Amino acid sequence: MERKWRKISGLIGLLLLNFMNNVSSLSLTITKVECVYEIVRSEGDIVSGNFVVVDHHIFWSSDHPGIDFSITSPGGDILHNLKGTSGDKFSFKAPRSGLYQFCFHNPLSTPETIALYIHIGHIPNEHNLAKNEHVDPINVKIAELREALEAVTTEQKYLKARDAVHRRTNESTKKRVIGYTVGEYILLTIASVLQVVYIRRLFSKSVGYNRI
């Protein structure tokens, strides 16, 4: 009997946990304003995530003012508002269920690419169920464990995106070092050859009689 109960509650737990796992990771290109929407199924879910601006199409790093980011709840309140960032993490407890809006705004006209990752985590608790059910503590523990692992995964996605940005910067630095140094040598040589040619012309026969 005990085993049967455990099996049944385990099955319930399995079903409950099955559709409570919500992740999305994508890269978007933003020209002006882009919004991404996610449905939060139950109030009290923890919404966590991060975004990183992957490539700044800029020349000098101080040029770009950054991307504006905001999260709007289904009731219309703005939960999170960041101006001029190149990447950030966010985490909040959903005050109500519904459609949440994650919006990016690009103040400049050059398109930017953003890597976004959103995770909605749910831990089953007593409040959401009907009166005659109760939550098996092992399912709560498993849900907490899963949420902890998802937090690690979220952090890893952030690190991966930052690593990609860093890699781009590094490769750009490598190209710039080689390009600009070789260009510098060539320019130096051309400048000195032009100098010599000019001095030769100053002292050439046709103007030789008007000694400078």
Added chain:
Amino acid sequence: MSGNAELRRLVMFQAVLLVVLMLALSNAPVGDAIWLNVPPTGTKCVSEEIQSNVVVLSDYVVVSDDHGHVPTISAKVTSPYGNNLHHKENVTHGQFAFTTQEAGNYLACFWTDSHTRGAGEVSVNIEWKTGIAAKDWESVARKEKIEGVELELRKLEGAVEAIHENLLYLRDREAEMRTTSENTNARVAWFSIMSLGICIVVSGSQIWYLKRYFQKKKLI
């Protein structure tokens, strides 16, 4: 007496199971997804940088407004080398699944069709799962005949393995980047010294040439 209580509890559990099953099934089509607005003109693209040999599973549905007429969209998925993995026109829903052959940026683009244009922005529900999230746990459960808590723990084990793989990948990338950085560092030093050397050589040869020139011209 205890038999009655037992029976009642059993019936209660069955009712709960039924309710939960209904809940689960009613939620099944939505899954974990984000909504995007596809503009009436132009395409909306989402991409992800994926390593090779990773399973990608995706499902997209057009969310119908109150108009009653469901707008249709077209979708196209391309691999980093430009191969077309999925292409569908004039549909309200679709799905695709593939295993990545090459590592790189996979792009999925959506656009509204010409005859539904003018209806404004179309909302699309996109479910995008890669790697461990795309694993078919039901077949694993059936094959290995596990269920309930054991299956959940198996899923957690899968998640831990995925985390470990990701960590190894990050470590390798960091090692590559460190090599590049040290290379660039050495190059900056070398090129600067060479620049100084070239400067000296060029100015030395200038002076030598001009001296020879003036001596030839009998100016010195």
